[in-house]
Amino acid sequence: MKRSWSDVALSVWGVLVFLFLFAPIIVIIVSAFNTGRLLVAWDGFGFDGFIALLEKPAIRDAVWVSVQTGAIAALVATVLGTLAGIAMARHPGKWVFWFIGLLLLVSVTPEIVDAVALLPWLVFLGQDAGLALFNDGVVRLVVGHSLFATAVVSYIVRARLVGLDAQLEEASSDLYAKPLTTFRRVTLPLAMPAVLAGFLLSFTLSLDNTVIAAFVQVSGTTPWPVYVLSALRSGLRPEIASVSTIMLVLTLVALGLVAFVLRRAGDSATQIARTMTGN
């Protein structure tokens, strides 16, 4: 079959857009091997940036703080969001309207507003109200990163369960399963793809969160994006690109593994992608 000109144009456009999406990433990967003092000014090829990673504990700490807070924030958001999503899908009522209103409000509030609101609030809780817990850097980051993520997980889980009707759960309780057993053995497994997707999405969002983190962070538990933001001030070193490259490769490997496992479990490529993108 002959390809029409519009199909060719579409393909060309698609390829161009993918080039656009990858252009800066290629630049960053190339810069990772820059031996100059500044990331932006090419000097020569070498592995100095990667070696700096071994010599600078601050970079490793920052990446570790990000991974740690990302995991905890994603866990918090997933637990809260899953419960809320199940409640919305399985126990609908007038309250759902108000609850979705709250979630929408959380979603339309820009990060910068959360950021300026949370800093005085957390300082108030930690210093004036005497809850020393909130003086801890990790706790502050987790709180900040979990807000939007909780809303997102709630949406995804609700959407998943609304699409599956409740017959299985009804059958389970008809068979005299206790509510908790039904929840654990039936509802949760049904929601699982959405729960996993929500977790992955929350983790990604948290890992990338710069604005809220920059406001609420306690120095010493500086997350990676804030480290980069601060380095931006005084000229970025190539090691920033090196670390980004390593992180990119690691996430790609992790994603590849997830995809492999899911494929073994029989999902199609599109379904895998949907799960990963939270759809």
Add this chain to the structure above:
Amino acid sequence: MPRFALAIPAWAWLVVFFVAPVAMVVWFSFGYKPGIFGTHANDVLSFDRYVEALSPTFFTTFMNTLWIGLAGTALCLVIGLPVAYWMAVKAPPSRRGLLIALVMVPFWTNFLVRTIGWQVILAPEGWLSTLLQGVGVIDGPLDLLYTRTAVLIGVVYNYLPLMILPLYVAFDRVGTPLREASKDLGAGKWRTFARVTLPLSRPGVIAGVLLVFIPLMGDYITATVLGGAKGNMVGQLVASQFQTAQNWALGSAMAVLLILVIMVTVALGGLVVWLVTLPFRTRNRLVLGEPPSSEAADTPSASSVSGSGLADDGAASADRVPEEVAS
């Protein structure tokens, strides 16, 4: 146990860490800044900070932000729509998973780092500049960095995946059978796209537009890195009132205004779309047989019902385009 028992933890969490602090910001916005080291005081309440925040200089920043928000969202839609369509319809099915993963890859690189990648590309001494000068497209060094155009490139880049993904899912959900049916009934491919595929993927378009527009309006880091002084956004104004000027009252007023601008724009946008599509919807509503019952059965695959939460919410309020095929 009340029906909403399971939602109580999330509700409590959001009330304590979202509603309370944001309410505090709203409260601050009616106060004033007392002296050099004071951040806020609320013993005299007024709307003066709102008046100040809307003074001509700051108002211009609000308009610029809105312009970048709208232009960026529109560009994302125009650029992303054909790509999503290509991925969902034209690309070989075996490749689609890979393509989706590729769209996601930028997400896995820190957004500041990728923005800096653009700074390197667009620099007047950068390789793109050298290349374009070598080819003879431009005479002098590339003059893009620290302009409004650079800001647009940056925001379109950073938010494009958020547009492509929901659009992809929506196009994918329409499925081949409906398009085939449309063609069998004599519609050309453009007509099929305009009358079948596009209307049916409206929830995806809505989700994509919201996912891009809302964070874009609050983002100021992309704009500052690439736009310098020209990338001054409302987010930057708010941040500098808290980070440098220590004027929490004024910063809070600006923050509240920013949320209002976003909500009003989204509401207006929704209204405009609703009005514009009104004639099409009545025209498309060619009912064959029993109208509403066949809706679920026509949905291409059961799994796709689990689709994007935002998309579903967007669609829930808008009345669905009937799944019956237009002639």
Add this chain to the structure above:
Amino acid sequence: MTHTRTPVRILASESAAKVIRSELSRRRFLSFAAAASATGLLAACSTGGGTSSAPQAVGAELEDALSIYTWGDYDNPDVLSAFTDELGPAITLDSFGSNEELISKLVAAKGTSGYDLVVPTGVFIPQMIENGLLQELNLDLIPNLEFMDPAFLGRAWDPDNAYSICKAWGTTGFVYDKTVISRELTSWADFLDAAQNEASGKTSVLDDPGDLTGMYFWANGIDWNTTDAGELAAAEDFLVNTLAPNISAFDSYPGGAAIPQGTHVLMQSWNGDARIGILESPDPDRWQWVFPGPETEIWMDNWAIATGAPNPEAAHAFINYVLTPENQLMQLDYIGYHTGATGIEAAAAEAELPMLDLVFFTPEQIATMREGEVNDAQQARVDIWNTTKAAAGA
């Protein structure tokens, strides 16, 4: 909280300038200035010191971390890593672009910022002490203070060095691209003129309220610490309506990327940062540093410990560490600022460090430098800075 305070004058420059301009050496000038302003220090003491805490460091074992909130690119990375190697604490660096930013962060965090060492400019210190943002030093833990030139110690803002020790001092000037601006620029008036002509849309200014407004006052022969409402309004009018549309960036550190990348053609810059940028540029001859007349700024940044610092022992150890003559020279080599160590000018010349004309200044140059003040006009300057930024984005 007191909202308005008696301004503290530091360098008694105006009154002394005529006498000094002729032949005083820089060192004598600075010690003279310190003495002249000793009268002002009573004011600093009378209201200060009330809320701040006593030193927490007693010479115990060092903590394993240290967090420094400082100006961008302000320490030699080799010195930092050597400190970690020798003494243990891993260093976290964070940077700010103006004193106002530093103070906002400390005020908002109420002692939970996590920062140990901060580096405020001298004139801001009395009010930082008064607002309980800084913690007293334990000078017994900093014996290397002996390597400092007394001319740079005991300044009016902290006469006993109870809270702060000189880190570096320098000035504000600008850098321009000779391939674009062919005429010679020598003054702040030239800067403002070029910004509206050849360099329009290619000019960056410091992201600092004092330096942004200062530029206008220096160019027009007005005291940059003026509290006169008319003069401030004139500055606002010029900066917002005339200069702002020509500004392409508010960048406190053009030396970090803008000079090496050639992003702008005219950049207001601190001297050390300009030096870093020119040294890093692939084409250093393209850039011209200007020490602008008729007047410009002098500032001195100081090591200080933030209230609530989680690692006070490490903070003291670090200050003590950087004060050794070898480390001071390494710092100077990297950051390009005079660190206040005894005999460092000779040592730097002997080590043949590059571009020392951007680091050390002649007595004539120093006589034209004016120190800032934190006075009643502070809020007005910040407001002008904010409005100018908004106008530049329009």
